[in-house]
Amino acid sequence: MTTLSARLSDADEPHGSHRAASPLIGFIGPGGDTQPLSAHAFGSKAAQLWRMNALGLNVPPAFVLSTALCGKPHAEKRIGSLLEQGIAYLERVTARGFGDRRRPLLVSVRSGAEKSMPGMLETVLDVGMTAATTRGLMRLYGNPRLAADCRRRFIEGYCEVVAGLPRGPFEDVLRAVQTAEDVTSDRELDPEALDRLAGLYLDLARDRFGTAIPEEPMDQLRAAAEAVFRSWDAPKAQDYRRLNHLENLSGTAVTVQAMVFGNASARSxxxxxxxxxxxxxxxxxxxxxxxxxxxxxxxxxxxxxxxxxxxxxxxxxxxxxxxxxxxxxxxxxxxxxxxxxxxxxxxxxxxxxxxAKRTPRAALKIAVDLVAQGMRTEAEGLALLDGIDLSQVGTTRFTGTAEVAARGVAASPGTVSGRVAFDGEAAKRLSEGGDPVILVRPDVATDDIAGMALAAGVLTRVGGRTAHAAVVARQLGRVCVVGCAPLAIDLDSRSARLGRAQVQEGDWLSLDGDEGTVFVGRRESVVDRPEAELDTVAGWMARTR
CATH class of the missing domain: 3.30.470.20 (ATP-grasp fold, B domain)
Known part of the structure; x- marks a missing residue:
């Protein structure tokens, strides 16, 4: 197996801390950096990976390129050499080769700013998948389906994130293959169907969009790293920084980590x-x-x-x-x-x-509990509440009774009534009339951050409590219900069905983010304030003056 680590000299390989010799790259794992990685220089994600590894948790080895490289056109040549150095490190500690036909190393390429920006920057998984390494992964794991699934996943991710192609045409191809195979989910596709799907993706990218997917793993890696750096300037990322007063951040790092496969088997x-x-x-x-x-x-x-x-x-x-x-x-x-x-x-x-991003109500309870449990001092508890408007920590609940139109998963608490909007543009238009708005979507991508900021509530057909969009909804203090299976949206008619009920864009809808329930029409709410916890915080303030 000829690997980058074999081609580089011993002097080029990472041993211990490289901070003095190479301030633009850090290493996490065996033989990696012995001193903590700075969140300012290498992003919060890499800094916490280093600490998890130091705590003895099982962390796949990784290397990280500094935030100092983000948005610097002259850094392109330097990035290539740093990627080669980092891959040599991963090859050495995993005993696999990047592009090897028998023991292929695959990597994830992920973002990481100094402050967490969940879902706002880009990620590319399964980098290193080629026709040759697909066969190698099949031999290594004895699992043809895993290899074929990783191959089609990489092509999907590369086309969407690196090439910037629209997701819709690829989803159409996936649905066509599922229909031909008489299945309802990609999990049910066998290796042959997944291999055919990958080929159809390649054809679509080439014939319709003029995009070729590199077969050289280092070309894939360089393109993925550059795409992650570019994502710093994406509109959704800029919107998020503006909404959260993070305009002073200098850029994102790029973390490259050995892949582990949650799609390997039923025990994964x-x-x-x-x-x-x-x-x-x-x-x-x-x-x-x-x-x-x-x-x-x-x-x-x-x-x-x-x-x-x-x-x-x-x-x-x-x-x-x-x-x-x-x-x-x-x-x-x-x-x-x-x-x-x-x-x-x-x-x-x-x-x-x-x-964790948390609602204002959760922030109050968590601060009080951490102090009561001896994990924080009172002064530190107050610091955890810095920026929280304590007048807004009450919980709302509906008065009276009403028929439930549909049920979903409660993702962010509270109650709200608002006018239905099916996209960010409609949310902007309806909110300008002075009424609250509920953003209703099949799923909410983080691209919808501007629409979420305008909305008072969010309702989705799929998704869970821990999806990035739900995390952002909680941080923004928006009521959120996800995974509402009875919801069916028809964008052509700008309408939606909730079980037996039909609503048009602009109609009133009500959400209960504590119970995960949805009601047609407008409802009245009252506010319950957590007086005991507020009294506790008032006592802290008095004692720390």
């Missing part, structure tokens, strides 16, 4: 876990996951996840390890953690942790 999967409920603040593990899935399937909100109970029933050892790991992270950071994980054939890996 991916998910997101919170150490406490980010909607209410209730103490206890809160998780969504999908079996036979990669991480983007969960956080994109395009598939309906299952809860922790399914993992506890099918893979209790993994569930126990997950609970222990998330608990250790909360104890280490002394704050609620949002943790991404994957398990491959029953082996658990931790891919990310960050302080």
């Amino acid at each position: 999967g991916s998910g997101v876990a919170f150490s406490r409920d980010p909607a209410t603040g209730a103490n206890g593990l809160y998780a969504d996951m999908l079996f036979e899935a990669q991480g983007e399937d969960v956080v994109s909100g395009r598939r309906q996840p299952v809860g922790l109970g399914r993992l506890e029933a099918l893979l209790p050892d993994v569930a126990t390890q997950l609970a222990a790991g998330v608990g250790a992270l909360e104890a280490a950071y002394r704050d609620v953690q949002d943790v991404e994980f994957t398990f491959e054939d029953g082996r658990l890996f931790f891919l990310q942790t960050r302080s």
